[in-house]
Amino acid sequence: MSYHYTEREDPKPVRTGPGRPPNEALDRQVIIAARRLIREGKPLTIQEIVEASGASRSAIYRRWPSLNELLADALDHGRTNRVYSFDGPIKPILEELLFDRMHETVGRGYTDKHYRRHLELMMANPQLQKVYWEKHASRRLKCMQRALQAAKDNGEIRRNVDIEAALDAIYGVRTFQTAVRGVPFDSPEAVQRARAAFDLLRKGMEP
Template sequence: MQSRTPAARPGRPRSATADAAILAATREALVELGWSKLTLQDVATRAGVAKTTLYRRWAGKNELVVDAVAELFDELRLPDAGSLAADIEGVVLQFAALLDRPECRSGLMAVVAESTRDEPLRERIRASVVERQKRLVVEGRARAQARGELPPESDPEETARTIDLTFDMVAGAVVHRTLVSGKPADGPWIRSFIRVLLLGLSAPA
């Protein structure tokens, strides 16, 4: 994602091993210390590299944590469970498991908070974390429409709005349940959530 110049430059290339060690050390420090007490000094020591190496690759703590957390979201997959409700349940279970990991809990919300006053950081989060999640919504929605479980749409703008709305409702509810209410997004909760999402609050129990 850095650019289209994989190795066009002369000179000694950057160590990919160091990159992986630094990101792993960052997650380790997030687990033990949390975001606010995490220092680049400490991360460098854990990773076995010099502090200056960190500053050569990342602008600061925020960018480093975004990259470290973003790797976790690579694991998200959309299972084909046969029905829309089952597909959503599968994805949300994975998402809830991610939010259960301490390196994700403390890191993700912190950088989102920072991104409210840092537009480049917001864009970095959008590209490496949010977009990866939203793609699952797009695929799941396409499948459901093909199965006739969701009403089709013709207007592309209306479709984009519906996808955005669905994404904000699903991700927002799970995040709020987990991090604000502080209760687990487990199977029973997810199923009642999906019922409301698909049928609405007005539907009888």
């Protein structure tokens, strides 16, 4: 059975009034300003973003219906998706998605400091967490879901494997390293532990 899966960035949701064409330069200006405020630990309010970006409050609300929608897009800005063909062994694809090309996936220049700030904002704001999950994280997870389904169908893992539970376990290990153990998410120690956990989980899913 052959699988071909392509995941690309969806256009950012932009709301414009009647007769107002999208202004990509302004969208980027607002996103960059919001990211700078996030990075610097500044207050995250529409007024602060207005002052930092030079955009008007009305222009921002035409593009993003809420502050959380804007922050979710800012947090996800710069992340990339790759194209995969699931017509061979799935294990190398999973390893590439999780480890080998991690920095391409999370975005150029994405550091442990960014990751911790991301976690901090999510844990402090459940509504932002929900918006980010619905707009970005759940969509990006589809590639892993399809990879595991392909592994089921070609016999690499058991057909009764709970894919959602497997993904929770795989990604939970990475989060645990930083949120609980306190090591940088991209440190050799964190990556080694995550690889070991992935290998253990994969062996447990094999027929």
